[in-house]
Amino acid sequence: MGIDTEDDIVQDFLVESREILEALGGQLVELEQRGDDRDLLNAVFRGFHTIKGGAGFLSLDALVSVCHRTEDLFNLLRNGERTVTPELMDHVLRALDVVNDQFDSLEAGREPPEAPPDLLAALEQLIESGQVQGEAPAAAEAAQANGDEITDDEFEQLLDALDETADGKKASAASANTVGDGEQSDGDEITEDEFESLLDQLHGKGQHSGKPDKPLADKQASPPSSSQADDDLISEDEFDQLLDQLHGEGKGPATRKPAADSKPAAAPRGEKPAPSAPAAKPTAAAGSANAEPEADKASPKGETSVRVDTAKLDDIMNLVGELVLVRNRLSTLRAQLDDERMGVAVGDLELVTSDLQAAVMQTRMQPIRKVFGRFPRLVRDLARSLGKDIELELRGEDTDLDKNLVEALADPLIHLVRNSCDHGVETPEERRAAGKPATGKLMLSAEQEGDHILLVIADDGKGMDPEMLRRKVIEKGIMDAESAARLDDKDCFNLIFQPGFSTKDQISDVSGRGVGMDVVKTRISQLNGTIDIDSTMGVGTTLRIKVPLTLAILPTLMVTLDGRKFAVPMSVVSEIFELDMEHTKVVDGRRVVMVRKKAMPLFFLDRWIQRIKGTLSEGAASGATPAEQQVVTVVLGNQPIGLVVDEVLGLEEVVIKPLGAMLQGLPGLAGSTITGDGRIALIIDIPSLVKSYGSTM
Amino acid sequence: MAEKESKGGAEVSQWVTFSLADETYGIDVMRVQEVLPMTEIAPVPGAPPYVLGIINLRGNVVTVIDTRMRFGLESRETDSASRIVVIETAQQVAGILVDSVAEVINVNPEEIDTAPNVGNEESSRYIYGVVSRGDELLILVEVNKLLTKEEWQEVASM
Numbered sequence: 001m002g003i004d005t006e007d008d009i010v011q012d013f014l015v016e017s018r019e020i021l022e023a024l025g026g027q028l029v030e031l032e033q034r035g036d037d038r039d040l041l042n043a044v045f046r047g048f049h050t051i052k053g054g055a056g057f058l059s060l061d062a063l064v065s066v067c068h069r070t071e072d073l074f075n076l077l078r079n080g081e082r083t084v085t086p087e088l089m090d091h092v093l094r095a096l097d098v099v100n101d102q103f104d105s106l107e108a109g110r111e112p113p114e115a116p117p118d119l120l121a122a123l124e125q126l127i128e129s130g131q132v133q134g135e136a137p138a139a140a141e142a143a144q145a146n147g148d149e150i151t152d153d154e155f156e157q158l159l160d161a162l163d164e165t166a167d168g169k170k171a172s173a174a175s176a177n178t179v180g181d182g183e184q185s186d187g188d189e190i191t192e193d194e195f196e197s198l199l200d201q202l203h204g205k206g207q208h209s210g211k212p213d214k215p216l217a218d219k220q221a222s223p224p225s226s227s228q229a230d231d232d233l234i235s236e237d238e239f240d241q242l243l244d245q246l247h248g249e250g251k252g253p254a255t256r257k258p259a260a261d262s263k264p265a266a267a268p269r270g271e272k273p274a275p276s277a278p279a280a281k282p283t284a285a286a287g288s289a290n291a292e293p294e295a296d297k298a299s300p301k302g303e304t305s306v307r308v309d310t311a312k313l314d315d316i317m318n319l320v321g322e323l324v325l326v327r328n329r330l331s332t333l334r335a336q337l338d339d340e341r342m343g344v345a346v347g348d349l350e351l352v353t354s355d356l357q358a359a360v361m362q363t364r365m366q367p368i369r370k371v372f373g374r375f376p377r378l379v380r381d382l383a384r385s386l387g388k389d390i391e392l393e394l395r396g397e398d399t400d401l402d403k404n405l406v407e408a409l410a411d412p413l414i415h416l417v418r419n420s421c422d423h424g425v426e427t428p429e430e431r432r433a434a435g436k437p438a439t440g441k442l443m444l445s446a447e448q449e450g451d452h453i454l455l456v457i458a459d460d461g462k463g464m465d466p467e468m469l470r471r472k473v474i475e476k477g478i479m480d481a482e483s484a485a486r487l488d489d490k491d492c493f494n495l496i497f498q499p500g501f502s503t504k505d506q507i508s509d510v511s512g513r514g515v516g517m518d519v520v521k522t523r524i525s526q527l528n529g530t531i532d533i534d535s536t537m538g539v540g541t542t543l544r545i546k547v548p549l550t551l552a553i554l555p556t557l558m559v560t561l562d563g564r565k566f567a568v569p570m571s572v573v574s575e576i577f578e579l580d581m582e583h584t585k586v587v588d589g590r591r592v593v594m595v596r597k598k599a600m601p602l603f604f605l606d607r608w609i610q611r612i613k614g615t616l617s618e619g620a621a622s623g624a625t626p627a628e629q630q631v632v633t634v635v636l637g638n639q640p641i642g643l644v645v646d647e648v649l650g651l652e653e654v655v656i657k658p659l660g661a662m663l664q665g666l667p668g669l670a671g672s673t674i675t676g677d678g679r680i681a682l683i684i685d686i687p688s689l690v691k692s693y694g695s696t697m
Numbered sequence: 698m699a700e701k702e703s704k705g706g707a708e709v710s711q712w713v714t715f716s717l718a719d720e721t722y723g724i725d726v727m728r729v730q731e732v733l734p735m736t737e738i739a740p741v742p743g744a745p746p747y748v749l750g751i752i753n754l755r756g757n758v759v760t761v762i763d764t765r766m767r768f769g770l771e772s773r774e775t776d777s778a779s780r781i782v783v784i785e786t787a788q789q790v791a792g793i794l795v796d797s798v799a800e801v802i803n804v805n806p807e808e809i810d811t812a813p814n815v816g817n818e819e820s821s822r823y824i825y826g827v828v829s830r831g832d833e834l835l836i837l838v839e840v841n842k843l844l845t846k847e848e849w850q851e852v853a854s855m
Contacts, residue, residue, distance in 0.1 A: 608742055657757070660760035660789055661788060661789045662748060662789075662791070666741065668743055669742070669743070672751055672758050674753050674756060679737065680752070692743070
């Protein structure tokens with residue numbers, strides 16, 4: 001069957017399942033620590049169950065077979081018939097990877113590949129051994145609901161409807177009868193969860209068929225009330241029949257709790273309509289309920305939110321950007337016109353535009369959890385393969401930042417976390433020898449600081465050795481011995497961001513190909529962010545990344561050069577002062593200015609601009625320096641450098657307009673923008689500018 | 698698309714004519730977004746020599762190329778007749794600076810001859826065909842080729 005990824009149902013399924021899979025990744029790792037956590041086990045079970053349901057509806061058999069087995073396995077786990085072991089987790093995590101891969105294929109419009117047979121076999125093996133172990137061959141779904149035989153039979157039928165491959169379960173359900181009342185209380189508890197998950201599904205269905213409110217109210221009202229089930233289901237004939245049967249025959253056993261009652265009642269409405277209507281359509285509500293261990297915490301968010309294509313949000317953001325530009329132009333005009341009424345109107349416009357800008361930005365905000373969520377798994381896998389014990393601590397996962405940034409930060413962060421695990425944290429033996437606890441710590445935090453986000457990656461590993469870094473940089477021929485000796489420790493740490501610099505002698509498959517850190521640095525710079533590193537030998541390394549809240553609007557410092565406007569990203573600007581040529585010296589062919597008794601190299605941007613004119617005459621460029629120029633101090637890495645410009649105009653928020661295809665990737669330019677007076681200003685990209693033209697400025 | 702039609706069927710194609718150094722060229726009208734009077738072109742440091750700079754087209758930044766240089770002609774000062782023809786392809790929108798823009802003409806497919814090996818190499822690369830009417834020779838420009846990525850990359854790597 002060809003998968004139509006454009007189909008709304010398929011789309012919803014993909015989006016929803018991805019969310020569930022993301023949550024599962026974290027939950028599974030947590031499970032390794034707390035293998036007996038019922039809520040967690042239930043959450044995982046529900047996750048696989050939901051995906052299986054959707055996949056089954058779309059006839060994605062490859063997906064169903066993996067999810068189904070994993071679900072069964074967790075069924076045993078949550079019934080306490082098996083315990084969580086590292087081996088089991090390995091298989092389950094592998095299953096998760098397989099499912100993720102299958103979704104990758106699906107999203108690419110291909111049929112998902114079959115899961116490796118050995119994995120399926122391993123899962124089956126685990127399920128079988130679990131059943132023997134537990135000695136109660138109860139496919140728990142049956143066991144939970146039971147209590148009296150009639151319900152059981154009833155339930156068995158439901159199970160058939162629920163699961164095409166229920167053959168095994170029939171048998172087990174039958175035998176579950178013999179288990180009897182002993183499991184009753186246990187059964188009740190699970191039934192509630194089961195009930196919740198069914199409600200989730202029902203909820204999805206309810207939304208789809210256009211009656212969103214009732215199932216919700218129902219859900220909030222908490223399970224133990226069979227009457228509530230009546231309320232919204234009267235419409236369904238089959239349910240009525242079932243209800244009659246249940247009530248007629250099921251009243252006898254007095255021990256049964258209402259919850260058990262409502263469960264089989266809920267089952268048919270949750271499941272049966274599924275094959276007939278596209279009811280398996282997962283919804284936001286179902287997803288959030290699954291993501292949280294406590295389903296009843298799931299608030300009625302699904303009802304008040306709308307899924308919007310991110311491309312639309314981007315469009316809106318662009319339009320707001322345009323509006324900001326128009327506002328800027330009006331502001332410029334206001335200053336020229338000097339009309340009071342006009343001034344008031346423009347003032348109002350400014351306020352509204354700022355509010356609108358903030359509001360639209362809010363819609364694009366996503367918690368950084370999106371990125372952080374994958375780290376527990378990543379760290380666990382790394383630690384296992386490296387033979388290390390690493391405990392990951394996440395802080396500030398709810399910090400919101402621009403969606404594009406969340407995506408753009410994922411790769412650099414993964415790289416840094418890998419690095420910390422690989423190079424930073426030592427093996428348990430080394431740690432013990434150094435008098436540290438055997439388990440290493442890795443802390444990942446995010447917080448908002450004014451108009452930017454601060455991300456910190458800190459480990460308590462061995463730290464970096466500045467001497468070793470100095471040696472390396474000389475060995476690699478990046479620097480000569482003399483300049484290396486002049487570096488202070490902090491400069492040394494920053495050496496790791498140099499291209500081609502890898503300190504690990506042995507290349508591992510985790511990190512250490514020497515292509516990483518400079519790429520990370522470049523990526524962060526592209527986001528107008530900065531990265532800072534600090535390390536103490538034997539104590540640990542801390543990386544601080546600062547990125548702006550949004551990429552769409554860039555605060556810049558407007559400067560003029562040769563009568564033209566240029567924008568310098570504010571994020572790197574630290575200081576502005578008048579250039580006094582008398583306080584400059586020439587050191588090693590480069591003019592430097594003394595600032596607080598430290599020499600700061602100067603870069604004359606007008607020499608770069610000369611290139612535009614094609615009048616590239618070195619003599620004229622260096623000789624004719626206007627009397628009054630200003631220096632904008634920017635921080636490049638850790639080195640402050642002075643950019644000499646004709647005049648500093650002031651702060652302006654600009655919208656970045658990418659340069660066309662044929663001007664893409666020009667060194668020194670990050671893009672262009674349209675200024676308040678309708679003219680074009682180029683946005684300067686300091687790092688690449690200095691790299692490419694530094695020697696000629 | 699329009700080119701195919703003009704070659705295969707009896708469809709009359711329309712071409713915007715412009716002049717460059719006493720020659721008349723034509724651009725498929727379907728490719729022309731608009732014709733702008735000469736405006737301030739902001740130069741871009743480090744750009745390839747044939748890129749004059751960028752202009753603000755109602756809030757969008759459009760790259761303007763020096764068509765004379767592209768065709769291997771001497772560059773000259775712009776004057777009041779100079780125009781920027783904004784052309785679009787599937788990949789991008791760009792402006793080409795020309796000496797002047799004249800009119801839109803209809804061309805019958807049978808009028809179009811394949812390009813003779815005239816002129817210098819730079820220009821013949823972008824020529825789709827020629828139309829001769831009396832004394833006048835109209836050179837039809839293949840916009841897609843003029844703006845194809847490979848061409849840009851090739852030049853950009855120089």
